[in-house]
Amino acid sequence: MSEQSQNLILVTQPAPAIELWSLNLPEQRNPITDEPMIEALIGNIDRIRDDKSVKCVILTGEGKAFSAGGNIKKMADKSGMFGGEFDEIREGYRNGVQRIPLAMRSVDVPFIAAVNGPAVGAGMDLTTMCDMRVAAEQAWFAESFVQLGLIAGDGGAWFLPRLIGSARAAEMALTGDRVDAVTAERWGLVNYVVSAENLIERSLELAGRIVANPVYSVRATKQLLLDSERHTLESMLEECASLQANAHFQPDHHEAVAAMLEKRAPRFTS
Template identity: 45%
Template sequence: MSDAGAATADPVLYEQSGKVVRVTLNRPDMRNPLAGDVIEALIAALERADADEGVSCVVLTGEGKSFCAGGNLNEIRKLSAEKTPLEIAEWYRRGIQRIPLTFEKISVPVVAAVNGHAIGAGCDLACMADIRIAGESARFAESFLRVGIIPGDGGAWLLPRVIGYPRAMHMLLTAEGVAPPKALDWGLVTEMVEDEALLTRAHEIAEAIASQPPGALREAKRLMRQAQVQSLADSLAEAAVMQGVLQQTEDHKEAVSAILEKRKPSFEGR
């Protein structure tokens, strides 16, 4: 893509097919950094998908040969030169930190299809998704120390929860890249596929997710996410309330009937 095209193209693409939406970071000439316009467009796309009851899964990927190269170094250098420490802190709060907070609040499941580089904030962005699969050319790196900063976008909270504290510390303190075989072994991704099969496989997973009863699907994600910060007793209490509601829905009754009658269910979100 030319520089002129980069200036005019939508920073994030939003494409819907049935109950699945593909959200694509669209700055391939710069390896899809999380610059200001991309941040705003990504948040808007996630909120749009979450608000649409007809959407049951999002596939998140990057246009071109990279998933996301992290922060825009030119933007960061300008920020360091022109703003005070307090102003920089406020920039993070009003900017990139809104991305993990958006992921935390949405109930629609997100599958990250990681193509090429997922570096720094790009690695953390992948960790914000519920499921991650990688193409064989994917490379993950928690590389903030290489440029003398720390994960300002939630990486210190996210990465240990995905791969465990010791491995997260290894990635952070060495800034070494992690290729798909190790990423698969460490649990950073659940599948590794050939690059040309990445989006096809991501959409297969998304379609499998979207085939579930839509109300129960979103409640299941909420329950799993909330359980990460709840006691067992609190999680059980919340599950009991959710279950009481879900077992009165038409979709629950349809699911049970379809299994007993050996047919494909038809869910209506009721």
């Protein structure tokens, strides 16, 4: 990952086992379609993939927006991934922004989107790639591609119906209208709506409830949730049997059982 890419995502550790990633182009409202930002996101995902010390990531945006999604100026200039002939643009999406959802789905570390402001187009879709979403009261969401004469080129049409159902997803995608944070919570897009001042604190509280559990169980559970979208019940149960058998050999499982029998808090090693 280049030095430029490293500066595009600010990484801090506000609590043990929890990382906070902040998209860091506030003056541009944190677009995610340019190659350096894509490289920054994927580089950090690759970094934590096998790092068992990271048990949860909170993703947010610097400034007033979570992410405006695509770089509108480059769309107007027909530059970057938005320029060239048909085949060049198609490959630009495949080798550009579409790498983000594939990377997000390839890692079993839980992600919480702390949505501090507008999440628009690909920026909204990035929130749907996360496992949970906490929104500030002033945040809003827009699957606004149709209003630019476009479609969700980064997989949003796959993620959104799985979160809020086909009818609500159709309403958002076909109108491009804004959905405020309270409505998003009612529709099941958002887990919690909080004041801007409490956004990171509430996200950390949620992350803390996750990281209190053994890393094997957390990561294996996320993997099961992801795999459930493609499995039959029979194949899902087969995967559960294998993962559960492995869980029985984990020291943290033995400690959890002992702690419950002894009526004390567990002392996990991971």
